[in-house]
Amino acid sequence: MPRLEKTIEAVFADRDIMPDEVPQLDLYMDQVLSLTGRYLEGMPNSEDSKLTASMINNYVKVKIIPAPQGKRYSRRHVAYLLLLCILKPVLPIAAIQKLFAAAQSGTDDKAFYERFRGIYRQASSAAAEDQCFAEPELCDAIMYAALRARAGQSSALAMLAALDPEGK
DSSP states (O other): OHHHHHHHHHHTOOOOOOGGGSOSSOBOHHHHHHHHHHHHTTSTTHHHHOOOHHHHHHHHHTTSSOOOBTTBBOHHHHHHHHHHHHHTTTSOHHHHHHHHHHHHTTSOHHHHHHHHHHHHHHHHHHHHHTOOOOGGGHHHHHHHHHHHHHHHHHHHHHHHHHHSTTOO
16 A cells, blocks of 8 residues: 555645746746746656747747747746646647636736646645555556546536637
């Protein structure tokens, strides 16, 4: 059982990034890539979530994140990129774009980020509590977690479609 507990603890370790931990100075692209890479290191699928300069440029181009000011990225940019990287393995980019637009409506960036952090902690806690399988049942636990993730993804996409019934 200790090996399973260590695995669960590693997966659901508190990777919560406080807004104050993000530098207040504006950063150049290579600094943003380094910083987000450090923050996301060790998270499940961190290799799939890794950012590149061309990815950031595309996110700006399609207006998922705001354009930098003179090639410099602010705390706001870093926060959006972190949220995007966390959601990217689960939702298509177009869905994340719609979600960001809807969730930000009528709220400022800091409140949006704080809401996201709260929901992320709540979801991580719930997922950790679901891990009540003994080690001989590890395969069942893995299948359960994967199927729950798939069901959650389907549910999120259905809710997002209901949020935007015209399919824009």
